[in-house]
Amino acid sequence: MNLTGFMQLYVFMLAAFVGYQIITRVPPLLHTPLMSATNAISAISLVGSLVAAGSDRGMVSTILGFVAVTAATINMVGGFVITDRMLKMFRREPATPKVDPAAAAKPEATK
Amino acid sequence: MNLTGFMQLYVFMLAAFVGYQIITRVPPLLHTPLMSATNAISAISLVGSLVAAGSDRGMVSTILGFVAVTAATINMVGGFVITDRMLKMFRREPATPKVDPAAAAKPEATK
Amino acid sequence: MREIFTQVTYLVASVLFILGLRSLTKPDTARRGMQYAAIGMLLAIVGTLVQHEIVRYDWIIGGLILGTIIGIPLGTQVPMTAMPQRIAISHMFGALAATLVGIAEYWLHGAELGSAKMAAVGFEVLFGALTITGSFMAFGKLQEIITGRAVTYKGQNAVNITLFGVTLLMFGYLIVHPENAVVFYSMIALALMIGVFMVLPIGGADMPVVISLLNSYAGLASAATGFAIGNNVLIIAGALDGASGFILSIVMSKAMNRSFQNVIFGAFGAAPTVSTKTASGLSVRSISAEDAAIQLAYAKLVIIVPGYGMAVAQAQHQVRELAELIEKKGGEVKYAIHPVAGRMPGHMNVLLAEANVPYDRLYDMDEINGEFERADVALIIGANDVVNPAARNDKSSPIYGMPILNADKAQNVIVLKRSMNPGFAGIENELFYNDKTSLLFGDAKASLSKLVTEMKTV
Amino acid sequence: MREIFTQVTYLVASVLFILGLRSLTKPDTARRGMQYAAIGMLLAIVGTLVQHEIVRYDWIIGGLILGTIIGIPLGTQVPMTAMPQRIAISHMFGALAATLVGIAEYWLHGAELGSAKMAAVGFEVLFGALTITGSFMAFGKLQEIITGRAVTYKGQNAVNITLFGVTLLMFGYLIVHPENAVVFYSMIALALMIGVFMVLPIGGADMPVVISLLNSYAGLASAATGFAIGNNVLIIAGALDGASGFILSIVMSKAMNRSFQNVIFGAFGAAPTVSTKTASGLSVRSISAEDAAIQLAYAKLVIIVPGYGMAVAQAQHQVRELAELIEKKGGEVKYAIHPVAGRMPGHMNVLLAEANVPYDRLYDMDEINGEFERADVALIIGANDVVNPAARNDKSSPIYGMPILNADKAQNVIVLKRSMNPGFAGIENELFYNDKTSLLFGDAKASLSKLVTEMKTV
Numbered sequence A, B: 001m002n003l004t005g006f007m008q009l010y011v012f013m014l015a016a017f018v019g020y021q022i023i024t025r026v027p028p029l030l031h032t033p034l035m036s037a038t039n040a041i042s043a044i045s046l047v048g049s050l051v052a053a054g055s056d057r058g059m060v061s062t063i064l065g066f067v068a069v070t071a072a073t074i075n076m077v078g079g080f081v082i083t084d085r086m087l088k089m090f091r092r093e094p095a096t097p098k099v100d101p102a103a104a105a106k107p108e109a110t111k
Numbered sequence C, D: 001m002r003e004i005f006t007q008v009t010y011l012v013a014s015v016l017f018i019l020g021l022r023s024l025t026k027p028d029t030a031r032r033g034m035q036y037a038a039i040g041m042l043l044a045i046v047g048t049l050v051q052h053e054i055v056r057y058d059w060i061i062g063g064l065i066l067g068t069i070i071g072i073p074l075g076t077q078v079p080m081t082a083m084p085q086r087i088a089i090s091h092m093f094g095a096l097a098a099t100l101v102g103i104a105e106y107w108l109h110g111a112e113l114g115s116a117k118m119a120a121v122g123f124e125v126l127f128g129a130l131t132i133t134g135s136f137m138a139f140g141k142l143q144e145i146i147t148g149r150a151v152t153y154k155g156q157n158a159v160n161i162t163l164f165g166v167t168l169l170m171f172g173y174l175i176v177h178p179e180n181a182v183v184f185y186s187m188i189a190l191a192l193m194i195g196v197f198m199v200l201p202i203g204g205a206d207m208p209v210v211i212s213l214l215n216s217y218a219g220l221a222s223a224a225t226g227f228a229i230g231n232n233v234l235i236i237a238g239a240l241d242g243a244s245g246f247i248l249s250i251v252m253s254k255a256m257n258r259s260f261q262n263v264i265f266g267a268f269g270a271a272p273t274v275s276t277k278t279a280s281g282l283s284v285r286s287i288s289a290e291d292a293a294i295q296l297a298y299a300k301l302v303i304i305v306p307g308y309g310m311a312v313a314q315a316q317h318q319v320r321e322l323a324e325l326i327e328k329k330g331g332e333v334k335y336a337i338h339p340v341a342g343r344m345p346g347h348m349n350v351l352l353a354e355a356n357v358p359y360d361r362l363y364d365m366d367e368i369n370g371e372f373e374r375a376d377v378a379l380i381i382g383a384n385d386v387v388n389p390a391a392r393n394d395k396s397s398p399i400y401g402m403p404i405l406n407a408d409k410a411q412n413v414i415v416l417k418r419s420m421n422p423g424f425a426g427i428e429n430e431l432f433y434n435d436k437t438s439l440l441f442g443d444a445k446a447s448l449s450k451l452v453t454e455m456k457t458v
């Protein structure tokens, strides 16, 4: 195992610590947004997919890359949008009468 | 700046996060032990000093290394010992009459 | 120079991701934080696109556009009640991307990968592949494309364990002989099968735990990708993802007080197998919307206990309406949220938030349990297991020991459900036969609408 | 092979260090955790010694032995009351090690270092050097080898700033021309001077803040070492160290409600310069040990407020004794610990712990402040600023706005101090002139012993 390999282990180890400490402090209130948030972030695998799709190393790689890019993009776009949609809904002060975009999706909310 | 350089930046960045999250959760009760604990840990600079002192690359390096090893060792030994000495003193249940090593250093404690 | 720019964008992205998740520790900062995370994502993409290796953009742009077209509706259209399957399917996409990248890597370098990289790629495709099929199965069960029942057959565990063993052997072999492509691709095939067989015997209601587990697998897969292509931001994002999934599945198991093994091999959630007590001899008192409305109208403190049924009926908006009416009549309303009410962590919170219920009205189990004594009415809306006293006093019950909401301590209990069918755990609930309990039968949404109209006339 | 072993030991050491610090978040786990950290340290050392580069062990062993000989007394003999200077001096050793390693690196490779590594080595020696002298100055002031007073002269800041500017210029130059040894060594010389001049104008009592600041510098220095010699465990330990020092100095400044600049450039703690109110006209009531003992004997609740004076008098053991007697007489005793009571964070806690006072009797400011109304006696042992009402009601006071313990809310206040001298902030304290306050003059230890004997006779 080479040196960079170890470097990566350090990064992974530390990131796992950070993750553990952060997640354990996310209140149950936000556990659902948390799930979609991690989804969105996991879309970072795009950086790998883009290289596969764009570095013209034979059709196979390109096609695999293309599908990967598509899949990852779905997570990125869908993930961030839905997370924001959810978080927008969490309010402290009593619900305001004015129609708000997120709730507007469901007619009842506008009552 | 080369790739390892960046790797190191990641390690530093993540370690700083971990440190920040841990330290902010250390109760005031243990702030003094915390200080000596970080001292003890900082003695890890030994790993650098040992190489300087032992890799026989000219007298200058060896002497500098020797002093460095000495200084770092002082912190390591002194730091871990005094931290342990302090932490040993923190008790939950009411103080027991039996003589305890740490307190024994001061005669009054044995009362 | 470009190389440095790329690296900087990755570093910044990593920081923003961490800060983004960190912001989720407080509802007020959460939204802003995640927007920063999104910016980090864009940065990383730009940083990647400027790299020298990237010479053709046609397929990239195609993929980005196609992904966006599919992604937007997945983000804007999916109702909050469908979040569990929504999350399951997105794990599939994530794992798919990771696996394909791994395959591409192998396709290009094969033998030259060397053992270390081969190990990384191996992990990547292993975790990736089983997450693909596993998540899809979970999605199918939740969406009821596949039966939600736990599918079990004799010697099932034996089969799974052999499958697993063989796959591991292949993996070990590959690390020594990376050049053997046949083994590589058959390993992937087996991993895909493992995903299916792993989820098959698990009841639909247990899916949330499985999903979180798969979430951490997906995380590990992308971390492995990071190792394989030497990219830190991937390693970091993967680790964060993995930690999140792992911790959430623990939280759930704890709140259901069950062990992982129990969830994975227990074939729980298959109702008939576990039903213990039967309601023989016991009789329930049903109540009319009118009478219920009167009770609520004169109550000083009403504690609303929402459960999975509210989600099924999508009744959260009616709940808010009713609560507002009760307050108009001078009563106080609090919401009691059990950690595993519904079918995913935070399920009830997000539904009620959608209905504009301010989150400081939602109380966690420990905060509210003391207050039920004071409550005139506990209004149970499609909740069942989370208020089942058997968890306290019936050692034989499968949910014995699971912490519950003390709804039975309230002066009166009104339960909204459609029938006498059991809940997720598939067991009877004494509470419904308690003297102070009265049931208002019918779909939660319908019943609530009735209650609302009645309240207005009271 | 060996290389891998070394790397593994470093990785394990890093994990153990993190877990060690993490264990300090709970008093029960703390000790065990730090022992693991120590094991990690040993591992790392072994891992280093087996490396190929290391060919001669004579000097290494010499250094290890010498260091141990000096280290053991520093660990076992130093009294808890001397912790601040103890910590200051150890920062000096740490910085010394880092700096020397940096110099050795430069001595060996000089020009070949290249800009990037030169930058790392530069940081290393810069932070290292100024921490060496700075910590030594801090040590000197606390140990009263050097005057504790803030030494100030005209144009001081101008001098410091030019010094600083020149040093930075040299650093910049070195990154471009690493080969220029003269610049390198004169930069170190200047950094050493900066350390001295930086601490000179700061009052002895402000040292704790400075020490923590230097702590974070020492941390950055060893992190830089890690960058220079490409060693992660150094980077990690350095980062942890840096974070700790930084956060603690913030905590202190907050609790004293002052800004860094104020601490660094404020030349605070130089008593005469700031004394605002004078006690003209006001008279104090002094009390005999006998009367004080009677008050304590009949008190239902006594809240003890320890301060720097208790540390100076090393009276913690007598305090415990007295508390035990009060309890024998049926009274309840609580300890009110102000975040910056004494001269370093947690100072009072560690002293009282040394005297076997169980830590669940020690209450933080926020926990206890509500209880003073209920207290029959607030027994103030060598505390002053932390109970000075001026912080609440005298806008002109230098400590205005600093959160304090509400000792003045107690029924009676007994203050143990030697004279009417002010405390660290060098300002009068109205509390002493309050009608319900009576002063028991004399060294805290002596006074407490008197009280103890009196109590026994009561």
Ligand SMILES: NC(=O)c1ccc[n+]([C@@H]2O[C@H](COP(=O)([O-])OP(=O)(O)OC[C@H]3O[C@@H](n4cnc5c(N)ncnc54)[C@H](OP(=O)(O)O)[C@@H]3O)[C@@H](O)[C@H]2O)c1
Pocket: C205, C206, C207, C208, C209, C252, C256, C306, C307, C308, C309, C310, C312, C313, C339, C340, C341, C342, C343, C344, C345, C346, C347, C381, C382, C383, C384, C385, C386, C387, C416, C417, C418, C419, C420, C421, C422, C423, C424, C425, C442, C443, C444, C445
């Ligand atoms: N939250 C999580 O993360 C999670 C994860 C995995 C498992 N679980 C499990 O899920 C369960 C959650 O408990 P719960 O009390 O929320 O739900 P539950 O125990 O599953 O009970 C749901 C109740 O809602 C009623 N219902 C269903 N559809 C309805 C409708 N349209 N209108 C009115 N009522 C309706 C059902 O009775 P009818 O059919 O007669 O109407 C049933 O009694 C727990 O056992 C928990 O362990 C939770």
Ligand SMILES: NC(=O)c1ccc[n+]([C@@H]2O[C@H](COP(=O)([O-])OP(=O)(O)OC[C@H]3O[C@@H](n4cnc5c(N)ncnc54)[C@H](OP(=O)(O)O)[C@@H]3O)[C@@H](O)[C@H]2O)c1
Pocket: D205, D206, D207, D208, D209, D252, D256, D306, D307, D308, D309, D310, D312, D313, D339, D340, D341, D342, D343, D344, D345, D346, D347, D381, D382, D383, D384, D385, D386, D387, D416, D417, D418, D419, D420, D421, D422, D423, D424, D425, D442, D443, D444, D445
């Ligand atoms: N804890 C930290 O981290 C930290 C860091 C930096 C600065 N500080 C500052 O230090 C101060 C701490 O406040 P404090 O109330 O604990 O201490 P203080 O305000 O410094 O007052 C100490 C008191 O103890 C008395 N004293 C000294 N020696 C004594 C002895 N041998 N016997 C009896 N009494 C004795 C002194 O009066 P006599 O001389 O008349 O006896 C003085 O009134 C705060 O202003 C804080 O801002 C704290």
